[in-house]
Amino acid sequence: MSFGVPKKLEREINRLVKNYPEKRSAALMVLHALQEEFGHISLEAEQWAAARLNLQPINIHELVTFYPMLREHDPGKTVVRVCRTLSCALAGSARLHRHICQRLGLEADAPGLQRTKDGRFGVEYAECLASCGTGPVMMCNDDFYENISNDGADEILEKYDE
Protein backbone atom coordinates (compact mmCIF):
# COMPACT_ATOMS: atom_id res chain seq x y z
CA MET A 1 0.00 0.00 0.00
CA SER A 2 1.66 3.17 -1.17
CA PHE A 3 -0.77 5.61 0.41
CA GLY A 4 0.77 7.75 3.09
CA VAL A 5 -0.11 10.88 4.98
CA PRO A 6 2.18 13.80 5.89
CA LYS A 7 3.71 13.72 9.38
CA LYS A 8 1.75 16.77 10.49
CA LEU A 9 -1.55 15.19 9.56
CA GLU A 10 -0.57 11.95 11.25
CA ARG A 11 0.09 13.84 14.48
CA GLU A 12 -3.26 15.59 14.15
CA ILE A 13 -5.01 12.26 13.62
CA ASN A 14 -3.24 10.73 16.63
CA ARG A 15 -4.52 13.62 18.71
CA LEU A 16 -8.07 13.15 17.42
CA VAL A 17 -8.11 9.43 18.13
CA LYS A 18 -7.16 10.10 21.75
CA ASN A 19 -10.32 12.15 22.25
CA TYR A 20 -12.44 9.00 22.35
CA PRO A 21 -12.53 5.95 24.62
CA GLU A 22 -13.08 3.81 21.51
CA LYS A 23 -11.01 4.30 18.38
CA ARG A 24 -13.90 3.78 16.00
CA SER A 25 -15.55 6.97 17.28
CA ALA A 26 -12.81 9.01 15.67
CA ALA A 27 -13.80 7.80 12.19
CA LEU A 28 -15.72 10.92 11.11
CA MET A 29 -13.09 13.31 12.44
CA VAL A 30 -10.30 11.32 10.78
CA LEU A 31 -12.20 11.37 7.49
CA HIS A 32 -12.70 15.14 7.78
CA ALA A 33 -8.96 15.54 8.32
CA LEU A 34 -8.10 13.30 5.36
CA GLN A 35 -10.53 15.11 3.09
CA GLU A 36 -9.14 18.48 4.12
CA GLU A 37 -5.66 17.28 3.12
CA PHE A 38 -6.45 15.46 -0.11
CA GLY A 39 -9.67 17.12 -1.29
CA HIS A 40 -11.55 13.83 -1.30
CA ILE A 41 -11.37 10.37 0.22
CA SER A 42 -9.90 7.79 -2.14
CA LEU A 43 -10.26 4.05 -1.63
CA GLU A 44 -6.63 4.00 -0.50
CA ALA A 45 -7.41 6.69 2.06
CA GLU A 46 -10.37 4.64 3.27
CA GLN A 47 -8.13 1.62 3.70
CA TRP A 48 -5.54 3.69 5.51
CA ALA A 49 -8.18 5.07 7.89
CA ALA A 50 -9.61 1.61 8.50
CA ALA A 51 -6.17 0.22 9.35
CA ARG A 52 -5.45 3.19 11.61
CA LEU A 53 -8.67 2.59 13.56
CA ASN A 54 -8.48 -1.23 13.61
CA LEU A 55 -11.56 -1.51 11.40
CA GLN A 56 -12.50 -3.25 8.18
CA PRO A 57 -12.48 -1.04 5.06
CA ILE A 58 -16.25 -1.47 4.75
CA ASN A 59 -16.71 0.24 8.14
CA ILE A 60 -15.18 3.35 6.61
CA HIS A 61 -16.65 2.96 3.14
CA GLU A 62 -20.18 2.87 4.57
CA LEU A 63 -19.55 6.27 6.13
CA VAL A 64 -18.08 7.87 3.04
CA THR A 65 -21.07 6.70 1.00
CA PHE A 66 -23.59 7.87 3.60
CA TYR A 67 -22.58 11.36 4.68
CA PRO A 68 -23.22 14.02 2.02
CA MET A 69 -20.17 16.06 2.97
CA LEU A 70 -17.70 13.21 2.47
CA ARG A 71 -16.52 12.89 -1.14
CA GLU A 72 -15.45 9.74 -2.92
CA HIS A 73 -14.27 11.77 -5.90
CA ASP A 74 -12.64 15.14 -6.34
CA PRO A 75 -15.55 17.63 -6.13
CA GLY A 76 -13.50 20.54 -7.48
CA LYS A 77 -11.12 22.97 -5.82
CA THR A 78 -13.88 25.25 -4.62
CA VAL A 79 -17.13 23.55 -3.67
CA VAL A 80 -20.11 25.89 -3.86
CA ARG A 81 -23.12 24.68 -1.87
CA VAL A 82 -26.31 26.65 -2.38
CA CYS A 83 -29.02 26.09 0.22
CA ARG A 84 -32.11 24.66 -1.43
CA THR A 85 -34.62 24.30 1.41
CA LEU A 86 -37.86 26.25 1.87
CA SER A 87 -36.87 29.58 3.43
CA CYS A 88 -33.95 30.02 1.05
CA ALA A 89 -36.13 28.84 -1.85
CA LEU A 90 -38.62 31.59 -0.97
CA ALA A 91 -35.73 34.06 -0.93
CA GLY A 92 -34.51 33.04 -4.39
CA SER A 93 -32.06 30.15 -4.08
CA ALA A 94 -33.10 28.68 -7.46
CA ARG A 95 -32.29 32.01 -9.09
CA LEU A 96 -28.92 32.06 -7.35
CA HIS A 97 -28.05 28.46 -8.22
CA ARG A 98 -28.98 28.99 -11.87
CA HIS A 99 -26.91 32.16 -12.07
CA ILE A 100 -23.85 30.46 -10.62
CA CYS A 101 -24.19 27.47 -12.92
CA GLN A 102 -24.58 29.70 -15.98
CA ARG A 103 -21.58 31.77 -15.03
CA LEU A 104 -19.45 28.67 -14.68
CA GLY A 105 -20.87 26.97 -17.76
CA LEU A 106 -22.62 24.22 -15.84
CA GLU A 107 -25.97 22.51 -16.27
CA ALA A 108 -28.30 23.92 -13.60
CA ASP A 109 -30.99 21.26 -13.92
CA ALA A 110 -28.70 18.23 -13.78
CA PRO A 111 -28.89 16.26 -10.54
CA GLY A 112 -26.03 16.13 -8.06
CA LEU A 113 -22.74 17.96 -7.95
CA GLN A 114 -21.67 19.65 -11.20
CA ARG A 115 -17.96 20.19 -11.76
CA THR A 116 -16.28 22.56 -14.18
CA LYS A 117 -14.02 20.88 -16.73
CA ASP A 118 -10.91 22.54 -15.31
CA GLY A 119 -11.83 21.21 -11.84
CA ARG A 120 -11.73 24.63 -10.23
CA PHE A 121 -15.38 24.66 -9.15
CA GLY A 122 -17.99 22.16 -8.08
CA VAL A 123 -21.55 23.39 -7.57
CA GLU A 124 -24.37 21.62 -5.79
CA TYR A 125 -27.53 22.20 -3.83
CA ALA A 126 -27.29 21.63 -0.09
CA GLU A 127 -30.11 21.03 2.37
CA CYS A 128 -30.87 23.68 5.00
CA LEU A 129 -27.68 25.46 6.08
CA ALA A 130 -29.36 26.92 9.19
CA SER A 131 -29.42 30.59 8.37
CA CYS A 132 -32.98 30.83 7.11
CA GLY A 133 -33.44 34.48 8.07
CA THR A 134 -30.73 35.69 5.71
CA GLY A 135 -31.50 33.67 2.57
CA PRO A 136 -30.44 32.86 0.02
CA VAL A 137 -27.26 31.52 1.56
CA MET A 138 -24.39 29.40 0.33
CA MET A 139 -21.02 28.05 1.35
CA CYS A 140 -17.79 28.14 -0.65
CA ASN A 141 -15.67 25.44 0.94
CA ASP A 142 -15.67 26.45 4.64
CA ASP A 143 -16.76 30.05 4.06
CA PHE A 144 -20.34 31.10 4.57
CA TYR A 145 -22.21 33.81 2.63
CA GLU A 146 -25.72 35.20 3.08
CA ASN A 147 -28.24 37.50 1.37
CA ILE A 148 -26.62 36.85 -1.99
CA SER A 149 -27.69 38.76 -5.10
CA ASN A 150 -26.48 37.72 -8.55
CA ASP A 151 -23.88 40.50 -8.49
CA GLY A 152 -22.87 39.42 -5.02
CA ALA A 153 -22.38 35.87 -6.27
CA ASP A 154 -20.14 37.15 -9.09
CA GLU A 155 -17.98 38.99 -6.61
CA ILE A 156 -17.74 35.98 -4.31
CA LEU A 157 -16.83 33.58 -7.12
CA GLU A 158 -14.10 35.92 -8.35
CA LYS A 159 -12.39 35.60 -4.99
CA TYR A 160 -12.04 31.87 -5.51
CA ASP A 161 -11.23 32.04 -9.20
CA GLU A 162 -7.47 32.20 -9.00
Place this chain on the structure above:
Amino acid sequence: MPKEHRLVLKHADEAGYTNDIKCYLKYGGYKTLKKVFRLKPKKAGGVVVTPQETIRSEVLASGLRGRGGAGFSCGLKWNFVNRKSGKPIYLICNADESEPGTFKDRQIIHKDPHQLIEGMILSCYANDVKLAYIYIRGEFPEGARILNRAIDEAKGKGFLGRGICGTRYDLEIHVHRGAGAYICGEETGLIESLEGKRPYPRIKPPYFPAALGLYMCPTIVNNVETLCNVRNVMEIGADAYAALGTAGNTGTRIVSLSGNVKRPGYYEIEVGKATLGELIFHKNFGQGLRDGRKLRAIIPGGSSSKVFRAGEKFDIKSKDKWGEVVEQKLDLLDIPYDFDTLMKCGSMSGSSAIIVLDDSVDIVESLGNLSDFYAHESCGQCTPCREGSLWMAKALKRMRSGQARKGDADYLEHIAHNIQGRTICAFGEACAWPVLSFVDKFRDDFEKRGAEDEARLAKRDGEATTK
Protein backbone atom coordinates in the same frame (compact mmCIF):
# COMPACT_ATOMS: atom_id res chain seq x y z
CA MET B 1 -46.51 45.69 24.24
CA PRO B 2 -44.79 42.46 23.25
CA LYS B 3 -41.06 42.75 23.13
CA GLU B 4 -37.91 40.69 23.23
CA HIS B 5 -36.60 39.43 26.54
CA ARG B 6 -32.99 38.50 26.05
CA LEU B 7 -31.45 36.05 28.45
CA VAL B 8 -29.43 33.61 26.36
CA LEU B 9 -28.66 36.26 23.76
CA LYS B 10 -28.32 39.00 26.39
CA HIS B 11 -24.96 40.24 25.19
CA ALA B 12 -24.63 38.44 21.86
CA ASP B 13 -25.39 41.44 19.67
CA GLU B 14 -24.03 44.20 21.90
CA ALA B 15 -21.45 46.45 20.33
CA GLY B 16 -18.00 45.42 21.48
CA TYR B 17 -19.05 41.99 22.72
CA THR B 18 -16.67 39.35 21.36
CA ASN B 19 -16.65 35.59 21.65
CA ASP B 20 -13.34 35.20 23.51
CA ILE B 21 -13.02 34.36 27.18
CA LYS B 22 -11.60 37.76 28.12
CA CYS B 23 -14.79 39.46 27.08
CA TYR B 24 -16.95 36.74 28.61
CA LEU B 25 -15.22 37.13 31.98
CA LYS B 26 -15.56 40.89 31.79
CA TYR B 27 -19.32 40.47 31.48
CA GLY B 28 -19.48 38.22 34.54
CA GLY B 29 -18.91 34.93 32.77
CA TYR B 30 -18.03 31.79 34.78
CA LYS B 31 -19.19 33.54 37.98
CA THR B 32 -22.12 31.15 38.16
CA LEU B 33 -19.75 28.24 37.71
CA LYS B 34 -17.54 29.43 40.56
CA LYS B 35 -20.59 29.98 42.74
CA VAL B 36 -21.93 26.47 42.09
CA PHE B 37 -18.54 24.86 42.65
CA ARG B 38 -18.47 26.47 46.10
CA LEU B 39 -21.72 24.73 47.11
CA LYS B 40 -21.26 22.33 49.99
CA PRO B 41 -23.35 19.26 50.85
CA LYS B 42 -26.20 20.33 53.09
CA LYS B 43 -28.40 18.48 55.51
CA ALA B 44 -32.12 18.62 54.98
CA GLY B 45 -34.32 16.59 57.32
CA GLY B 46 -31.54 14.21 58.26
CA VAL B 47 -30.65 13.52 54.61
CA VAL B 48 -27.48 14.87 53.06
CA VAL B 49 -28.11 16.72 49.80
CA THR B 50 -25.07 16.90 47.55
CA PRO B 51 -24.32 19.97 45.44
CA GLN B 52 -25.04 17.82 42.38
CA GLU B 53 -28.51 17.03 43.67
CA THR B 54 -29.06 20.70 44.41
CA ILE B 55 -28.32 21.65 40.79
CA ARG B 56 -30.57 18.89 39.49
CA SER B 57 -33.48 19.90 41.68
CA GLU B 58 -33.02 23.57 40.72
CA VAL B 59 -33.18 22.67 37.02
CA LEU B 60 -36.26 20.51 37.61
CA ALA B 61 -37.94 23.26 39.64
CA SER B 62 -37.20 25.86 36.99
CA GLY B 63 -39.51 23.99 34.61
CA LEU B 64 -36.88 24.22 31.87
CA ARG B 65 -38.01 22.30 28.80
CA GLY B 66 -35.78 21.04 26.00
CA ARG B 67 -35.25 23.64 23.31
CA GLY B 68 -34.34 21.19 20.56
CA GLY B 69 -37.76 20.08 19.43
CA ALA B 70 -39.59 17.74 21.77
CA GLY B 71 -39.96 20.26 24.63
CA PHE B 72 -39.42 17.60 27.28
CA SER B 73 -38.56 18.65 30.84
CA CYS B 74 -34.79 18.90 31.16
CA GLY B 75 -34.89 18.08 34.88
CA LEU B 76 -36.94 14.92 34.28
CA LYS B 77 -34.62 13.83 31.48
CA TRP B 78 -31.74 14.10 33.93
CA ASN B 79 -33.74 12.19 36.54
CA PHE B 80 -34.11 9.25 34.17
CA VAL B 81 -30.35 8.78 34.02
CA ASN B 82 -29.28 5.47 35.47
CA ARG B 83 -26.78 6.46 38.15
CA LYS B 84 -26.34 3.02 39.64
CA SER B 85 -25.05 1.15 36.61
CA GLY B 86 -21.43 1.60 37.61
CA LYS B 87 -20.72 2.76 34.06
CA PRO B 88 -19.54 6.26 33.17
CA ILE B 89 -22.22 8.82 32.33
CA TYR B 90 -21.77 10.87 29.17
CA LEU B 91 -23.24 14.19 28.14
CA ILE B 92 -23.60 15.25 24.53
CA CYS B 93 -24.50 18.73 23.40
CA ASN B 94 -26.67 18.45 20.31
CA ALA B 95 -25.43 21.25 18.05
CA ASP B 96 -26.58 19.54 14.87
CA GLU B 97 -29.07 22.35 14.21
CA SER B 98 -30.57 21.31 10.89
CA GLU B 99 -34.35 21.53 11.14
CA PRO B 100 -35.30 23.74 8.17
CA GLY B 101 -36.22 27.19 9.45
CA THR B 102 -34.01 27.05 12.55
CA PHE B 103 -30.95 29.22 13.05
CA LYS B 104 -30.77 29.99 16.76
CA ASP B 105 -27.93 27.71 17.88
CA ARG B 106 -25.74 29.23 15.18
CA GLN B 107 -26.07 32.60 16.94
CA ILE B 108 -25.11 31.18 20.33
CA ILE B 109 -22.15 29.19 19.02
CA HIS B 110 -20.77 32.04 16.96
CA LYS B 111 -21.41 34.91 19.33
CA ASP B 112 -21.36 33.49 22.85
CA PRO B 113 -19.65 30.07 22.89
CA HIS B 114 -18.50 30.37 26.49
CA GLN B 115 -22.07 30.55 27.73
CA LEU B 116 -22.59 27.12 26.20
CA ILE B 117 -19.34 25.80 27.67
CA GLU B 118 -20.27 27.11 31.12
CA GLY B 119 -23.73 25.56 30.84
CA MET B 120 -22.16 22.28 29.79
CA ILE B 121 -19.69 22.23 32.69
CA LEU B 122 -22.53 22.87 35.14
CA SER B 123 -24.69 20.16 33.57
CA CYS B 124 -21.80 17.70 33.56
CA TYR B 125 -20.96 18.48 37.18
CA ALA B 126 -24.62 17.97 38.15
CA ASN B 127 -24.64 14.54 36.55
CA ASP B 128 -21.14 13.31 37.43
CA VAL B 129 -20.08 13.38 33.80
CA LYS B 130 -16.33 13.24 33.18
CA LEU B 131 -16.34 13.22 29.40
CA ALA B 132 -18.64 15.24 27.17
CA TYR B 133 -18.96 15.94 23.48
CA ILE B 134 -20.37 18.73 21.38
CA TYR B 135 -21.81 17.19 18.23
CA ILE B 136 -21.81 20.07 15.76
CA ARG B 137 -23.12 19.77 12.23
CA GLY B 138 -20.50 19.55 9.50
CA GLU B 139 -21.75 22.71 7.82
CA PHE B 140 -20.59 24.80 10.82
CA PRO B 141 -16.80 24.60 10.35
CA GLU B 142 -16.38 28.12 11.72
CA GLY B 143 -18.56 27.22 14.71
CA ALA B 144 -16.39 24.16 15.39
CA ARG B 145 -13.25 26.33 15.34
CA ILE B 146 -14.84 28.84 17.70
CA LEU B 147 -15.88 26.12 20.13
CA ASN B 148 -12.46 24.47 20.04
CA ARG B 149 -10.86 27.78 20.86
CA ALA B 150 -13.36 28.41 23.65
CA ILE B 151 -12.59 24.99 25.14
CA ASP B 152 -8.85 25.70 25.04
CA GLU B 153 -9.40 29.08 26.68
CA ALA B 154 -11.58 27.57 29.41
CA LYS B 155 -8.91 24.94 30.03
CA GLY B 156 -6.30 27.65 30.31
CA LYS B 157 -8.32 29.31 33.07
CA GLY B 158 -8.89 26.06 34.97
CA PHE B 159 -12.60 25.74 34.19
CA LEU B 160 -12.00 22.51 32.29
CA GLY B 161 -9.55 19.64 32.63
CA ARG B 162 -8.33 18.31 35.94
CA GLY B 163 -9.41 19.70 39.30
CA ILE B 164 -11.87 22.34 38.13
CA CYS B 165 -12.00 25.44 40.36
CA GLY B 166 -9.84 23.76 42.95
CA THR B 167 -12.22 20.81 43.44
CA ARG B 168 -11.49 17.18 42.65
CA TYR B 169 -13.80 17.25 39.68
CA ASP B 170 -12.31 16.52 36.22
CA LEU B 171 -14.04 17.14 32.91
CA GLU B 172 -13.03 17.00 29.25
CA ILE B 173 -15.16 18.36 26.41
CA HIS B 174 -14.42 17.53 22.77
CA VAL B 175 -15.94 18.88 19.59
CA HIS B 176 -17.15 16.23 17.16
CA ARG B 177 -18.13 17.29 13.65
CA GLY B 178 -20.98 15.72 11.71
CA ALA B 179 -20.90 15.53 7.92
CA GLY B 180 -24.17 16.81 6.52
CA ALA B 181 -26.80 14.31 7.64
CA TYR B 182 -30.05 15.68 9.16
CA ILE B 183 -30.75 12.38 10.91
CA CYS B 184 -27.79 13.01 13.24
CA GLY B 185 -30.03 15.49 15.07
CA GLU B 186 -32.09 12.51 16.31
CA GLU B 187 -30.42 11.65 19.60
CA THR B 188 -29.88 7.94 19.07
CA GLY B 189 -28.77 8.54 15.47
CA LEU B 190 -26.38 11.12 16.85
CA ILE B 191 -24.99 8.58 19.30
CA GLU B 192 -24.44 6.01 16.54
CA SER B 193 -22.70 8.68 14.50
CA LEU B 194 -20.50 9.57 17.44
CA GLU B 195 -19.59 5.91 17.76
CA GLY B 196 -18.26 6.08 14.20
CA LYS B 197 -21.14 4.29 12.51
CA ARG B 198 -23.88 5.22 10.08
CA PRO B 199 -26.38 7.32 12.05
CA TYR B 200 -29.19 4.78 12.05
CA PRO B 201 -31.45 5.64 15.00
CA ARG B 202 -31.84 2.97 17.67
CA ILE B 203 -35.11 1.44 18.67
CA LYS B 204 -36.66 2.53 21.99
CA PRO B 205 -37.12 0.53 24.11
CA PRO B 206 -34.55 -0.66 25.05
CA TYR B 207 -32.06 1.93 23.81
CA PHE B 208 -33.13 4.97 25.80
CA PRO B 209 -29.98 7.11 26.03
CA ALA B 210 -30.56 7.63 29.77
CA ALA B 211 -29.82 3.92 30.24
CA LEU B 212 -28.14 2.62 27.08
CA GLY B 213 -26.61 5.53 25.21
CA LEU B 214 -23.08 6.19 24.04
CA TYR B 215 -21.07 2.93 24.28
CA MET B 216 -24.17 1.46 25.97
CA CYS B 217 -23.61 3.78 28.93
CA PRO B 218 -26.12 6.25 30.42
CA THR B 219 -26.05 9.37 28.27
CA ILE B 220 -27.67 12.80 28.34
CA VAL B 221 -28.29 14.58 25.06
CA ASN B 222 -29.27 18.25 25.40
CA ASN B 223 -29.70 21.02 22.87
CA VAL B 224 -27.36 24.04 22.78
CA GLU B 225 -30.00 26.50 23.98
CA THR B 226 -31.13 24.15 26.76
CA LEU B 227 -27.59 23.90 28.15
CA CYS B 228 -27.22 27.69 28.04
CA ASN B 229 -30.44 27.93 30.01
CA VAL B 230 -29.09 25.56 32.65
CA ARG B 231 -26.46 28.20 33.25
CA ASN B 232 -29.13 30.90 33.41
CA VAL B 233 -31.23 28.89 35.86
CA MET B 234 -28.21 28.51 38.14
CA GLU B 235 -27.40 32.19 37.79
CA ILE B 236 -30.78 33.68 38.63
CA GLY B 237 -32.28 30.72 40.54
CA ALA B 238 -35.11 28.35 39.69
CA ASP B 239 -37.84 30.64 41.03
CA ALA B 240 -36.73 33.68 39.07
CA TYR B 241 -36.38 31.56 35.95
CA ALA B 242 -39.81 29.99 36.42
CA ALA B 243 -41.28 33.48 36.83
CA LEU B 244 -40.34 34.15 33.20
CA GLY B 245 -42.73 32.92 30.54
CA THR B 246 -46.03 31.30 31.46
CA ALA B 247 -47.09 28.43 33.74
CA GLY B 248 -45.62 25.15 32.49
CA ASN B 249 -43.84 27.04 29.71
CA THR B 250 -41.12 28.81 31.62
CA GLY B 251 -38.12 30.88 30.67
CA THR B 252 -37.19 32.45 27.39
CA ARG B 253 -36.93 30.98 23.96
CA ILE B 254 -35.19 32.07 20.78
CA VAL B 255 -37.63 32.10 17.88
CA SER B 256 -36.24 31.89 14.34
CA LEU B 257 -38.49 33.78 11.94
CA SER B 258 -38.08 33.35 8.19
CA GLY B 259 -40.01 33.30 4.94
CA ASN B 260 -42.17 36.11 3.61
CA VAL B 261 -41.83 38.70 6.37
CA LYS B 262 -40.27 42.13 6.22
CA ARG B 263 -37.82 41.53 9.01
CA PRO B 264 -36.82 37.89 9.35
CA GLY B 265 -34.45 37.08 12.19
CA TYR B 266 -34.09 35.56 15.63
CA TYR B 267 -36.08 36.95 18.52
CA GLU B 268 -35.76 35.83 22.11
CA ILE B 269 -39.09 36.05 23.92
CA GLU B 270 -40.51 34.96 27.22
CA VAL B 271 -42.21 31.69 26.32
CA GLY B 272 -45.88 32.34 25.55
CA LYS B 273 -45.62 36.11 26.05
CA ALA B 274 -45.93 36.88 22.35
CA THR B 275 -48.51 35.50 19.94
CA LEU B 276 -47.93 34.09 16.47
CA GLY B 277 -49.54 37.21 15.04
CA GLU B 278 -47.31 39.52 17.07
CA LEU B 279 -44.18 37.63 16.06
CA ILE B 280 -45.10 38.05 12.40
CA PHE B 281 -46.66 41.52 12.36
CA HIS B 282 -45.45 43.54 15.34
CA LYS B 283 -42.84 46.21 14.79
CA ASN B 284 -40.56 44.64 17.40
CA PHE B 285 -40.48 41.38 15.46
CA GLY B 286 -41.28 40.46 11.86
CA GLN B 287 -42.92 43.78 10.93
CA GLY B 288 -45.50 42.13 8.73
CA LEU B 289 -45.68 40.84 5.18
CA ARG B 290 -44.37 42.58 2.12
CA ASP B 291 -46.66 45.36 0.91
CA GLY B 292 -49.86 44.24 -0.74
CA ARG B 293 -49.45 40.61 0.30
CA LYS B 294 -51.84 38.50 2.34
CA LEU B 295 -51.01 35.72 4.76
CA ARG B 296 -51.45 32.23 3.33
CA ALA B 297 -49.91 29.82 5.81
CA ILE B 298 -47.66 29.53 8.83
CA ILE B 299 -45.32 26.67 9.59
CA PRO B 300 -44.99 27.25 13.34
CA GLY B 301 -42.15 25.06 14.60
CA GLY B 302 -39.69 24.00 11.95
CA SER B 303 -40.50 22.21 8.72
CA SER B 304 -41.64 19.04 10.50
CA SER B 305 -44.46 20.75 12.36
CA LYS B 306 -47.97 20.78 10.94
CA VAL B 307 -48.83 23.83 8.87
CA PHE B 308 -51.58 26.32 9.79
CA ARG B 309 -53.80 27.93 7.18
CA ALA B 310 -54.41 31.67 7.50
CA GLY B 311 -57.73 32.36 9.20
CA GLU B 312 -57.91 29.08 11.11
CA LYS B 313 -59.77 29.06 14.42
CA PHE B 314 -59.31 26.65 17.28
CA ASP B 315 -61.40 25.44 20.20
CA ILE B 316 -59.02 24.54 22.97
CA LYS B 317 -59.45 23.48 26.54
CA SER B 318 -57.17 24.72 29.25
CA LYS B 319 -57.14 25.05 32.98
CA ASP B 320 -57.54 28.44 34.60
CA LYS B 321 -55.66 29.42 37.73
CA TRP B 322 -58.23 27.71 39.95
CA GLY B 323 -57.78 24.44 38.07
CA GLU B 324 -61.17 24.65 36.33
CA VAL B 325 -61.30 23.51 32.73
CA VAL B 326 -62.24 26.40 30.50
CA GLU B 327 -63.02 26.28 26.80
CA GLN B 328 -61.48 28.94 24.70
CA LYS B 329 -61.87 30.04 21.11
CA LEU B 330 -58.61 31.09 19.58
CA ASP B 331 -57.75 32.69 16.26
CA LEU B 332 -54.57 31.50 14.58
CA LEU B 333 -52.78 34.80 15.07
CA ASP B 334 -53.74 34.93 18.75
CA ILE B 335 -52.03 31.66 19.67
CA PRO B 336 -49.45 32.41 22.36
CA TYR B 337 -46.10 31.10 21.18
CA ASP B 338 -45.40 28.40 23.76
CA PHE B 339 -45.09 24.62 23.95
CA ASP B 340 -48.56 23.58 25.09
CA THR B 341 -50.97 25.84 23.22
CA LEU B 342 -49.46 25.06 19.83
CA MET B 343 -49.78 21.38 20.66
CA LYS B 344 -53.43 21.84 21.60
CA CYS B 345 -53.97 23.54 18.25
CA GLY B 346 -52.71 20.44 16.48
CA SER B 347 -49.15 21.45 15.72
CA MET B 348 -46.03 22.11 17.78
CA SER B 349 -43.43 24.72 18.54
CA GLY B 350 -40.73 22.16 17.68
CA SER B 351 -37.43 23.94 17.30
CA SER B 352 -39.26 27.31 17.53
CA ALA B 353 -38.81 28.17 13.88
CA ILE B 354 -41.62 30.03 12.16
CA ILE B 355 -41.76 30.00 8.36
CA VAL B 356 -44.28 32.45 6.93
CA LEU B 357 -45.88 31.89 3.53
CA ASP B 358 -47.81 34.71 1.81
CA ASP B 359 -50.26 34.56 -1.10
CA SER B 360 -47.49 34.73 -3.71
CA VAL B 361 -46.39 31.25 -2.65
CA ASP B 362 -47.42 28.11 -4.51
CA ILE B 363 -48.56 25.65 -1.85
CA VAL B 364 -47.83 22.53 -3.89
CA GLU B 365 -44.39 23.88 -4.74
CA SER B 366 -43.64 24.57 -1.05
CA LEU B 367 -44.66 21.10 0.08
CA GLY B 368 -42.65 19.65 -2.80
CA ASN B 369 -39.60 21.54 -1.59
CA LEU B 370 -40.01 20.12 1.92
CA SER B 371 -40.68 16.60 0.67
CA ASP B 372 -37.48 16.74 -1.39
CA PHE B 373 -35.67 17.56 1.83
CA TYR B 374 -37.08 14.53 3.66
CA ALA B 375 -36.54 12.19 0.71
CA HIS B 376 -32.89 13.29 0.69
CA GLU B 377 -32.44 12.99 4.45
CA SER B 378 -34.22 9.71 5.26
CA CYS B 379 -31.48 7.45 6.60
CA GLY B 380 -32.95 4.45 4.82
CA GLN B 381 -33.16 2.13 7.79
CA CYS B 382 -36.94 1.63 7.90
CA THR B 383 -38.75 0.68 4.70
CA PRO B 384 -41.88 2.87 5.13
CA CYS B 385 -39.80 6.01 5.50
CA ARG B 386 -37.08 5.17 2.99
CA GLU B 387 -39.59 4.32 0.25
CA GLY B 388 -42.50 6.51 1.32
CA SER B 389 -40.54 9.76 1.60
CA LEU B 390 -39.30 9.18 -1.94
CA TRP B 391 -42.74 8.32 -3.33
CA MET B 392 -44.21 11.49 -1.85
CA ALA B 393 -41.39 13.60 -3.27
CA LYS B 394 -41.81 11.95 -6.69
CA ALA B 395 -45.57 12.48 -6.73
CA LEU B 396 -45.08 16.12 -5.81
CA LYS B 397 -42.42 16.53 -8.46
CA ARG B 398 -44.88 15.20 -11.06
CA MET B 399 -47.54 17.57 -9.74
CA ARG B 400 -45.15 20.49 -10.07
CA SER B 401 -44.30 19.60 -13.65
CA GLY B 402 -47.84 19.96 -15.00
CA GLN B 403 -49.00 16.36 -14.61
CA ALA B 404 -51.06 16.50 -11.44
CA ARG B 405 -53.99 14.13 -11.03
CA LYS B 406 -57.27 14.54 -9.18
CA GLY B 407 -56.43 11.62 -6.91
CA ASP B 408 -53.04 12.97 -5.86
CA ALA B 409 -54.26 14.42 -2.56
CA ASP B 410 -55.61 11.02 -1.52
CA TYR B 411 -52.49 9.29 -2.82
CA LEU B 412 -50.18 11.52 -0.76
CA GLU B 413 -52.34 11.05 2.32
CA HIS B 414 -52.33 7.30 1.85
CA ILE B 415 -48.53 7.14 1.75
CA ALA B 416 -48.08 9.50 4.70
CA HIS B 417 -50.50 7.46 6.83
CA ASN B 418 -48.41 4.40 6.11
CA ILE B 419 -45.21 6.07 7.30
CA GLN B 420 -46.19 7.75 10.55
CA GLY B 421 -46.04 5.48 13.55
CA ARG B 422 -44.33 2.73 11.59
CA THR B 423 -40.70 3.76 11.91
CA ILE B 424 -37.97 3.44 14.51
CA CYS B 425 -37.51 7.18 14.98
CA ALA B 426 -39.62 10.33 14.73
CA PHE B 427 -38.35 11.07 11.23
CA GLY B 428 -41.35 9.06 10.01
CA GLU B 429 -43.67 11.61 11.58
CA ALA B 430 -41.43 14.48 10.51
CA CYS B 431 -41.81 13.59 6.84
CA ALA B 432 -45.47 12.58 7.07
CA TRP B 433 -46.82 15.57 9.02
CA PRO B 434 -46.05 18.31 6.50
CA VAL B 435 -47.70 16.22 3.77
CA LEU B 436 -50.75 15.34 5.88
CA SER B 437 -51.28 18.90 7.08
CA PHE B 438 -50.68 20.61 3.73
CA VAL B 439 -53.06 18.22 1.98
CA ASP B 440 -55.64 18.50 4.76
CA LYS B 441 -55.63 22.28 4.95
CA PHE B 442 -55.07 23.12 1.29
CA ARG B 443 -56.93 20.22 -0.32
CA ASP B 444 -58.61 22.66 -2.73
CA ASP B 445 -55.19 23.68 -4.10
CA PHE B 446 -54.18 20.09 -4.72
CA GLU B 447 -57.48 19.06 -6.27
CA LYS B 448 -57.76 22.16 -8.41
CA ARG B 449 -54.32 21.54 -9.84
CA GLY B 450 -55.17 17.89 -10.49
CA ALA B 451 -58.41 18.79 -12.29
CA GLU B 452 -56.71 21.46 -14.41
CA ASP B 453 -53.83 19.27 -15.49
CA GLU B 454 -56.09 16.31 -16.26
CA ALA B 455 -58.40 18.50 -18.35
CA ARG B 456 -55.50 20.02 -20.24
CA LEU B 457 -53.86 16.67 -20.93
CA ALA B 458 -57.20 15.12 -22.00
CA LYS B 459 -57.76 17.98 -24.40
CA ARG B 460 -54.27 17.56 -25.86
CA ASP B 461 -54.75 13.80 -26.26
CA GLY B 462 -58.13 14.44 -27.89
CA GLU B 463 -56.56 16.83 -30.37
CA ALA B 464 -53.81 14.34 -31.10
CA THR B 465 -56.28 11.55 -31.96
CA THR B 466 -58.54 13.72 -34.16
CA LYS B 467 -55.50 14.87 -36.15
